[in-house]
Every structure is written in structure tokens, then in C-alpha cells.
Amino acid sequence: MDRIVLNWLDRAVQQYKDKTAYMDTERSLTFEEADRISRIVGAFLQGQGAVPGSPVVVMGARSVYTPACFLGVVRAGCFYAPADAEMPAGRLRQILEVIDAPYMIVSRMFLEKAQELGFAGKMFVLEEILEQGDPESYDPGPAERMTDNAPLYVIFTSGSTGKPKGVITSHYSLMCYIDAVQSVLGLDETDVLGNQAPLDYIAAVRDIYVPLYTGASSVIIPKNEFAMPDRLFRTINEKGVTTLCWSTAGLEIAARLGAFACEVPQKLRRVIFSGAVISNKALRTWQDHLPETRFINQYGPTEATASCTWYEVKEKAEEDTRLPIGRPYPHYKIILLDEQGKEPAPGQPGEICVGGPVLALGYYKDPERSAASFVQNPLNTAYRDLIYRTGDLGKYREDGLLEFLGRMDRQIKHLGHRIELDEIEIAALQVKDVEECCALYDAEKSLLYLFYSGQATAKEIALQFRAQMPAFMVPRKIKKLDVLPKLPNGKTDMRSLREMFS
């Protein structure tokens, strides 16, 4: 039985030694080379006196060395906390304060930025470690003594206000998720994944760990190619990419920038997406150009290790399509709870709650918020049975598939009515030529806002709302933007939008 991700790495090195594990546009690493780097980094940290079970911050570039460095931290018996150098300095400082790590490894290109963050521990440059390091002095003992519920990484959720929450994921949880997604994707050593997500972000765990589990390779696509669609699909074809595990924002950008007009991916067999409700127009563009490709919608919070449900899209996306989020992956348990903590009647909405070995170990150094989010399953009074309350609403359709109904905390009280802002967004997305949108409420002025992008006019949206919705649900301020502001994880930056209230 596999205990930690290093078991996968060791097996991959034996089985696929000289095969490519990770590549970017400048270089590639075989499984053996990635393993060697992990041993160099592991030995270096041990030489510095790193205590097993302690965190190491990694601020890496979009390069093959970054996933190898993550594995190096694990080799030392430690866990990694990836940091995105492109995040605002204020946010990075908050993250460093919470994690309070003794060591930080940075890519040379980010050294200057990292030095300005007031990091109290020791800072090392990854390239220098690799030049001087010696894999022979590596001591495998600490990693051998790790149990499967040892932390693997701490990933900070972005976007929320206040103190950042560091979600702690164990080796076993991560291995359960990778096993689950592999049971749906069915990859083998001939497959190539095209990485889009920033490597410090939860969505990148597939691109980092699926190769170790299956022998497939991952290509780290340069960020600027997403701005230049001509390059994007050319790279995908040159590298023979067969599988994309992308954020919905990534798929939407490629469709909007007209990437398919330049080149069509030739070998793409599977596209799996998550992060937000995908625009039907963008999904249809992908489906029309790739009729043989499987498209899979995923749903899930970082707190339950990446994604907990999946749905294979068989239908062609139309203007009014509402994709379900589907059924739970293996290793995941999903229950719905109503406001009284009971199971809602069939077809009625409830809070989506997740259980199983995929639950995070909580929020780093934050017992209060951990206790509030990870709670005893109220349906079980017989034994300890933790669930994570997602704060999302869902309901079962008649065919037994789960449907996502939006965030619970996006429920507002407007003119005496309870309104789900997500419901307004879903309605707006069904207006022709609305590409993306965000509904927000200015409680001070009792004004319902809708920000959107696309060719539709504000008048068309208002007319359609008036034809279909009660008057109190019609946004009074409908503002068109070229593009909605985004957070680093690709989700809409609601705080920036709030600043546009007039």
C-alpha cells in the first residue's frame, strides 16, 4: 500500500526512468532527473537542519524545477507551502506570517521580490542549491517515518477577505484525489498533460502528481501564451498534449481570443475543467472544434482536495444549458444538509457537505476556523465522522445527478426579498451574447448590480430579465466591461467590482 507520494515517485523512476516527467518550453526533466533534483533539495534542507514535519515556503517560477523542488521538500520529511511571486506583496506578507516557516526556497528571478517581504527565516536560491547540492548525502530516514496523514502541502486560498486560510492537505488525501481523477481520465505513459494553472495553486496538483502515478508527462505552458492564442495551440500541438485539466477561465480565454481560428489541437482527447460555472458559449466553441474530445465538469473546494464531483458532458452546450456537477468521485462522500442540519426532501436544496479521507487537516494555525468548517456529521450520532461544510448550495436532479445552486453567503435581502446573487448570474448567462457576469449588491443604496462582458447590450439584458423575473430580481445597474477583473486563481475579483459602485 502506498503511504506517501514518494512511493509513487520511486516507482515511476523504476518503471519510466528516462521518460519525460515535466517539460517547459526551455527544458525537460526525466523521472530520474526529477528524482535526482528532489534528492539534492532534500539533502540540502537536511544539511541546514530542517526539522521533519515543518513547513518550507517555495516561491518557484513556471519551470520544471518547481515541481521537482516540491518533491525535494517532501524528501526532507517536510511539507511545502507554495507562494505565487505575482501576488501583491501585502498578501504574500500575510501568508508568510501565518505559515511562519524556518526556510524559503526561491527561484533566482524572484529573489529581489522575496527579499522585500520581511521573511524572518533563511532564504535560499533554488538554482544555487541545484549547482552545489549533492544527492548522495540524502538521508531517507525522515521520509520513511512519515505516515500517510502527514501534511504534503499548505495551499492558501486566495480571494477571501481578512487573514489568509492555509489549507493543509495530507499525502493520503492527495493520493485519493489523483486516484479518483485517474479512474475517470484513464491516462497512461503515452499521455501528455498541458498545465495552465499556476504551480502554487490547487488546480496544478493534477499536472504535478498524475505523471508520478501514471507515467504521463506534463508540459508547463508559459503564462504569456494564454494572451497569444496562436502560440497556445501551437505549443499544445508541438508537445503532443492529450489532456487538459484547466480552470474554466482558461478555457474561456482561449475561446474568446479566437485560438481555434489559428490552429486546432490535434491530439487532445480529454478536457477537464473546474473553478466556476463555465460559459456555455465558450464550452460550445470547444465542443464544436473538438468533436472527439471528452469534456468533464468538476466541482469541489480546496478543503476537500481539489474536486469532489464530476460530470461527463455528453450534450452540446446551448444558451440555456445548466451543467450538473454530477456524482461524487471514488473516495468522496457527499451529503446535503438543510438549515436544521437534516437531509432535505428529494429535489430540495441543501448545503453541499463533503466527507471521506480527502478532507483537509484543517487551516494552518487556525483552530477556530478549522473547527467551524470541519464538523461532526449531524446525521451520525454513533461515531466520529467529520464533514466539510462547503457553504455551497446544491440539489439532486431527478436523474440523481447533483446540481450546483451557488454560494450560500451570496444570499442577500433586497426590498424584503431573499435573492441568490448566483441565480441572477445564471439568468444573465442565459441571455444571448453575455459571456461572463457577476451580480453584486450595494446594501447601502439598496442597488442590485450586474457586471458583464460580451456583445449583448444592457438593454437586451434588462428586457430579458423583465420578461422572466420578478421586478425585485432585475439588476438596476447593468454595467458592461471588456473583461471582468480576475484574481490570480482565475475567479472574478469581486472586491475590484465593488469599487466600481457609483
Added chain:
Amino acid sequence: MEELMAILEEIRPDVDFETEKFLVKDGILDSFDIISLVGALNEEYDIEIQPVDLVPENFNSAEAILALVTRLQDE
């Protein structure tokens, strides 16, 4: 050029478009900036920038963007 600078500065007030020569190559402009920029240029200059025009050479500097706009206006 002044008009173009005004458009660029509205989208990214934090970037010095006079000196930056590798806006795309260095990752200064991201995909969301490009979407906004293409929309603004199409509207302001009455042109239609096509996906094939979205290559780094056309967007790496203010001069390159101006050259693209001029070329598309002449077509």
C-alpha cells in the same frame, strides 16, 4: 501615438509604456489585458484585430501596437 498611450494607460496605469519593449514576452500584459486592449483598439480605431494578429511581435511595445493599428487601418 498620444491617443494610443491614453488607451494603454487606462488599461494598465501601472506600466511605463514608453520604455517597456517586451510587454508580452516579459509577461507584463496578461490575457485579460489583451482582451480589454483588443476591444478598446477595435472600437477606437474602427478596425478588427483577428486572432492571427495576436502574436507577441504585435504587442510587445507601444510602437508595435501602433504599427499593427496603422496596418489594419490601411487594409
